[in-house]
Amino acid sequence: xxxxxxxxxxxxxxxxxxxxxxxxxxxxxxxxxxxxxxxxxxxxxxxxxxxxxxxxxxxxxxxxxxxxxxxxxxxxxxxxxxxxxxxxxxxxxxxxxxxxxxxxxxxxxxxxxxxxxxxxxxxxxxxxxxxxxxxxxxxxxxxxxxxxxxxxxxxxxxxxxxxxxxxxxxxxxxxxxxxxxxxxxxxxxxxxxxxxxxxxxxxxxxxxxxxxxxxxxxxxxxxxxxxxxxxxxxxxxxxxxxxxxxxxx
Amino acid sequence: xxxxxxxxxxxxxxxxxxxxxxxxxxxxxxxxxxxxxxxxxxxxxxxxxxxxxxxxxxxxxxxxxxxxxxxxxxxxxxxxxxxxxxxxxxxxxxxxxxxxxxxxxxxxxxxxxxxxxxxxxxxxxxxxxxxxxxxxxxxxxxxxxxxxxxxxxxxxxxxxxxxxxxxxxxxxxxxxxxxxxxxxxxxxxxxxxxxxxxxxxxxxxxxxxxxxxxxxxxxxxxxxxxxxxxxxxxxxxxxxxxxxxxxxxxxxxxxxxxxxxxxxxxxxxxxxxxxxxxxxxxxxxxxxxxxxxxxxxxxxxxxxxxxxxxxxx
Numbered sequence: 001x002x003x004x005x006x007x008x009x010x011x012x013x014x015x016x017x018x019x020x021x022x023x024x025x026x027x028x029x030x031x032x033x034x035x036x037x038x039x040x041x042x043x044x045x046x047x048x049x050x051x052x053x054x055x056x057x058x059x060x061x062x063x064x065x066x067x068x069x070x071x072x073x074x075x076x077x078x079x080x081x082x083x084x085x086x087x088x089x090x091x092x093x094x095x096x097x098x099x100x101x102x103x104x105x106x107x108x109x110x111x112x113x114x115x116x117x118x119x120x121x122x123x124x125x126x127x128x129x130x131x132x133x134x135x136x137x138x139x140x141x142x143x144x145x146x147x148x149x150x151x152x153x154x155x156x157x158x159x160x161x162x163x164x165x166x167x168x169x170x171x172x173x174x175x176x177x178x179x180x181x182x183x184x185x186x187x188x189x190x191x192x193x194x195x196x197x198x199x200x201x202x203x204x205x206x207x208x209x210x211x212x213x214x215x216x217x218x219x220x221x222x223x224x225x226x227x228x229x230x231x232x233x234x235x236x237x238x239x240x241x242x243x244x245x246x247x248x249x
Numbered sequence: 250x251x252x253x254x255x256x257x258x259x260x261x262x263x264x265x266x267x268x269x270x271x272x273x274x275x276x277x278x279x280x281x282x283x284x285x286x287x288x289x290x291x292x293x294x295x296x297x298x299x300x301x302x303x304x305x306x307x308x309x310x311x312x313x314x315x316x317x318x319x320x321x322x323x324x325x326x327x328x329x330x331x332x333x334x335x336x337x338x339x340x341x342x343x344x345x346x347x348x349x350x351x352x353x354x355x356x357x358x359x360x361x362x363x364x365x366x367x368x369x370x371x372x373x374x375x376x377x378x379x380x381x382x383x384x385x386x387x388x389x390x391x392x393x394x395x396x397x398x399x400x401x402x403x404x405x406x407x408x409x410x411x412x413x414x415x416x417x418x419x420x421x422x423x424x425x426x427x428x429x430x431x432x433x434x435x436x437x438x439x440x441x442x443x444x445x446x447x448x449x450x451x452x453x454x455x456x457x458x459x460x461x462x463x464x465x466x467x468x469x470x471x472x473x474x475x476x477x478x479x480x481x482x483x484x485x486x487x488x489x490x491x492x493x494x495x496x497x498x499x500x501x502x503x504x505x506x507x508x509x510x511x512x513x514x515x516x517x518x519x520x521x522x523x524x525x526x527x528x529x530x531x532x533x534x535x536x537x538x539x540x541x542x543x544x545x546x547x548x549x550x551x552x553x554x555x556x557x558x559x560x561x562x
Contacts, residue, residue, distance in 0.1 A: 011380070013517075016383070016516065017380045017383050019384045026379075026380065026384060038498075093361060094352070094361075094362070095355065095356060095359075095361050095362070118498065120380070120497070121379065121380060123364065123365065123379055123381065123497070124364045125352075126355070126362050126364060127352075128352075129348075129350070129351075129352035129353050129356070130352045130353065130355065130356035133354075133356040134357075137427070138323055138425070138427035139322055139323070141348070144491065154431065158345070158492065160344050160444070160492060160500075161436070162435040162436050162492055163433070163434045163435075163491070164433045165432045166321070166428050166430060166431060167429045167430075168427065168428045168429075169426075169427055172427075172428075177491075178481065178485070178498060179484070179485065179491060214361035214391055214392050215363065215388045215389065216388065216389050216391070217386050217387070217388050217389075218374065218388065218389055219387040220379070220384050220386050221385055221387075222383065222384055222385070223378070226523055228540060228542065229528075229543055229544035229546065230545060230546070231540070231546045231547070231548060232545050232546065232547050234547075234549075235547070235549075235561055236561065238545055238547050238558070239558070239561055241545050242506070242527070242545070246506070246526075246527045246544065248526070249506065
């Protein structure tokens with residue numbers, strides 16, 4: 001069975017972003033870009049399913065600008081068998097990405113689609129659920145454990161209050177939470193091998209998908225900074241401050 | 250012209266409302282002028298009655314069937330869609346359930362979904378945090394229906410008692426057959442719910458083990474009537490359960506008092522707690538980033554300071 005993994009190119013999670021002073025966006029000039037950390041977990045899970053013999057082919061898909069090719073090469077260096085870039089310079093919102101992925105799901109017919117639960121740039125947490133809805137597939141979001149057998153995926157999910165387990169018929173959409181696995185690093189030989197793996201480039205128009213944004217961003221600004229308060233010398237002073245000054249205990 | 254009717258999809262346990270539902274009702278009143286609440290569940294009439302008593306709600310729609318017992322996304326989204334046509338806004342609390350279902354509803358209505366709204370600017374314009382709360386985006390929707398998840402800490406909870414909404418029974422959707430519930434493992438606790446607690450005592454990797462995490466922090470939480478939270482590092486290390494995680498991808502909390510014990514304060518952690526009214530940091534590293542946002546910083550070994558705190562309270 002095929003697994004399709006969606007990969008987003010985002011600002012590296014160690015970068016401290018800044019809003020532009022004129023409110024027009026986030027300053028991305030010269031900023032390090034990386035694979036969205038949740039998508040690394042999604043790819044790792046697909047690789048483990050392949051190593052267990054459950055999955056036969058792992059396809060990495062990214063939607064966005066030409067530079068996403070680098071992110072797909074990284075995915076293939078980790079082990080994806082091939083890559084597909086849906087290339088566009090238009091700002092892509094989750095609904096548009098879900099429609100593009102739906103078109104590729106129709107074409108590739110994967111048994112599993114694995115995505116990160118959210119991207120660390122827009123923090124939307126939508127694309128997997130939207131894809132599942134558009135494709136008429138069951139979903140298990142926020143996965144912390146995945147088992148695939150007999151045409152079903154049994155997925156444990158991180159939910160408010162604890163853990164929940166669902167059984168989905170395949171094909172299905174899974175989105176990954178932090179504790180599903182620990183992603184591997186690419187090795188040098190695999191980085192070299194990835195250069196020769198197939199990377200297909202398609203356009204939204206070729207897939208027949210309207211990607212026009214539905215939301216316009218009017219302004220991006222930094223929230224009011226919280227300033228550091230005071231250091232207290234000991235526990236007694238702390239308690240006195242909390243009682244008499246902050247009045248919270 | 251979009252209709253100003255708002256549907257809030259309740260989060261509940263079939264008996265009572267989750268507080269986050271009442272935060273969403275407040276956001277709903279900022280969006281429109283008529284607020285209805287959908288209670289989709291199984292044997293959930295007590296929850297429907299609780300929803301009808303929430304101040305500001307004019308009607309409760311109550312769908313009741315085994316297919317709605319476990320909040321499966323496929324069924325719940327179908328239930329919302331079956332009722333969606335009169336509404337200009339469909340709001341979910343931004344809880345694990347709301348986040349699971351809202352995007353399905355939006356996609357099937359062919360509209361954008363707006364995540365984690367913290368402020369309603371106007372009928373079509375909203376503020377939401379991006380980049381782990383390091384920036385706020387003001388976004389305007391051109392869609393006829395606005396499907397929104399409401400970050401609970403952005404809105405005060407509507408009053409739980411005093412409303413007199415009518416309750417309409419509505420037809421429940423059939424089971425999709427796509428997914429099935431297997432089990433739920435929920436930690437039982439007498440402590441308040443983390444997301445809505447007035448005081449949160451939170452621990453980091455410095456605690457060193459799950460035993461020490463509980464031995465050191467529970468007495469303090471018990472004394473203060475606080476919920477327990479944890480940093481991602483503590484959860485990843487297995488010292489605390491996953492649903493205690495406070496941060497960008499865990500719980501977003503804004504209690505009156507947040508006490509961070511042995512938490513360095515990565516950006517991703519701060520994203521989950523920096524809107525707390527008063528922040529206390531106890532850490533032996535004088536350079537820990539948590540001190541940059543703490544109202545009261547105590548540079549001390551938590552294994553000394555926390556027991557002293559418990560003894561003195």
